[in-house]
Amino acid sequence: xxxxxxxxxxxxxxxxxxxxxxxxxxxxxxxxxxxxxxxxxxxxxxxxxxxxxxxxxxxxxxxxxxxxxxxxxxxxxxxxxxxxxxxxx
Numbered sequence: 001x002x003x004x005x006x007x008x009x010x011x012x013x014x015x016x017x018x019x020x021x022x023x024x025x026x027x028x029x030x031x032x033x034x035x036x037x038x039x040x041x042x043x044x045x046x047x048x049x050x051x052x053x054x055x056x057x058x059x060x061x062x063x064x065x066x067x068x069x070x071x072x073x074x075x076x077x078x079x080x081x082x083x084x085x086x087x088x089x
């Protein structure tokens with residue numbers, strides 16, 4: 001039992017020490033919305049921007065001028081993939 005408690009305590013210590021390093025890491029996160037011209041997607045973007053500010057991170061929110069611009073959406077994602085972000089949402 002003491003051995004298990006020691007292992008758990010050691011793992012918790014390692015995790016606690018790694019959290020500040022993760023918080024200081026510079027991540028590139030890109031979010032694709034269907035469009036930036038509709039009121040609904042502007043509300044979604046506002047929520048993303050607010051969360052990013054609260055978390056102290058930078059998120060690049062993008063979207064084509066119209067929901068029907070499929071070619072623009074595909075081109076946008078291909079360009080983002082070429083930039084090798086840490087995450088695309």
